[in-house]
Amino acid sequence: MHTDTTSQNLPKVNAKAEDFLPILGTDFVELYVGNAKQAAYYYQTAWGFQPVAYAGLETGKKDTTSYVLQQGKIRLVLTSPMGEGGNINRHISEHGDGVKFVSLWVDDATRSFEETVKRGAKPYAEPYTIEDEHGKAVISGIHTYGETIHLFIERKDYEGPFLPGYKAWTKVYKTETVGLKYIDHMVGNVGWNEMNKWVNFYADVMGFAQLLSFDDKDISTEYTALMSKVMSNGNGRIKFPINEPAEGKKKSQIEEYIDFYNGAGVQHIAVATDNIIETVSELQRRGVEFLNIPETYYDTVLDRVGEIDEDLAPLKELGILIDSDDEGYLLQIFTKPVLDRPTMFFEIIQRKGAQSFGKGNFKALFEAIEREQDLRGTL
Incomplete structure (x- = not known):
């Protein structure tokens, strides 16, 4: 997992950046895919990603299934719809499998949303809090090019495997990472x-x-x-x-x-x-x-x-x-x-x-x- 806990610890290397939006790094990249289970197998087998977390029918989620994989600091989330119709099916039909969310790890998801919207971003999700037995996380989001979304993820009060609502995904089948x-x-x-x-x-x-x-x-x-x-x-x-x-x-x-x-x-x-x-x-x-x-x-x-x-x-x-x-x-x-x-x-x-x-x-x-x-x- 990430080790830095606040963006204040990170040196500024791009002096020209105004940087009113403190970002610790990429939190995760989520793809909408036609078959999340098989896509997860591909990224495990071919790319050496490790199983981290899961959300689906067994966790009480009825409409989508998501698998979370990680290697180093790279986290991939693979999400498929569980029924017909709806926005995810439309997205896959129009675009094929592809990146939907480029999620950014931030100190403060509420402030990140307010500052970007104030400067002209189109809101995708106003700040909301999700929680489970491992703690809570705050998420917000804005639209970017095409249908790509930037989510702001604030997780300083969360200790679980990925985000509230996900369960640890422990599998016997694991491959070696590729570095x-x-x-x-x-x-x-x-x-x-x-x-x-x-x-x-x-x-x-x-x-x-x-x-x-x-x-x-x-x-x-x-x-x-x-x-x-x-x-x-x-x-x-x-x-x-x-x-x-x-x-x-x-x-x-x-x-x-x-x-x-x-x-x-x-x-x-x-x-x-x-x-x-x-x-x-x-x-x-x-x-x-x-x-x-x-x-x-x-x-x-x-x-x-x-x-x-x-x-x-x-x-x-x-x-x-x-x-x-x-x-x-x-x-x-x-x-x-x-x-x-x-x-x-x-x-x-x-x-x-x-x-x-x-x-x-x-x-x-x-x-x-x-x-x-x-x-x-x-x-």
Whole structure:
């Protein structure tokens, strides 16, 4: 579980952030899925997430079933509806499986709600308290891009496995973890000319500041282009790149996402590891599929990024990308979509000082994505 108990203990690393909204970190990411039980098995078996908590018929919940999984500080909640009709079924029908709630761990969920709504956020849930024998938690929420919601979770008076209403989920079946530590960043895809609207939302409504910006000259291939800006809170625990499509000869991955997701949403979750070679080797062994990078990429990569600690051979064999900035370098790799629709995927990242997002890899990455789009007939 998280160890920091108040945001006041956390140093400010993004000096430009107004930071009126103290955030301790990501609390959990909740996906609406068609079959939570089987999705939980996938994330346990392939990704090494551990069973934490459960809510469903056995706990008195009649309308939904939810499984909570954790690895390091990463908490996933997988929720399915138990009957026909209703908003969750509609969400799954329109979007497929996907992220509904990006939940933020805060000192004060009431103040977080009041401060963001005062600055223009559309309310999703006014602050409410839930409690059980393990204590109480306060939750509130606001709307963001598409149907994505930010929940504010205040849990300082709660000692249970996840949240009130959930029971500990202890299973005989457990897998070994794969070394995932925390969520490094989460990327939102928004529609044409909407990036600056949502950049301004995170600046004005949530007190974030822009870390980096990429335009269509940075992020383009012969066929496709996109624009991206990275927003971060003051302590750097929360980083949200926002992508929008840009004009290209063919359909970009952002357009493909928006077409299949039917709107804006979370494109990928970047999860951190301290040993990307071990993590990716084990994920591949368990059947997780990654984008294929041409071997020629490795012919010149060290000329571009300089000296690295790792041997190049295993990075080349696994298809791991390398990039550098003024503060160091990073290693990263991207899965193929983890759902039937070409929407959500994961990034595995290991930072060796670098605070950037792999700008030098964009061309190789997007060409790899285009090869997959071509196979799907959506380029």
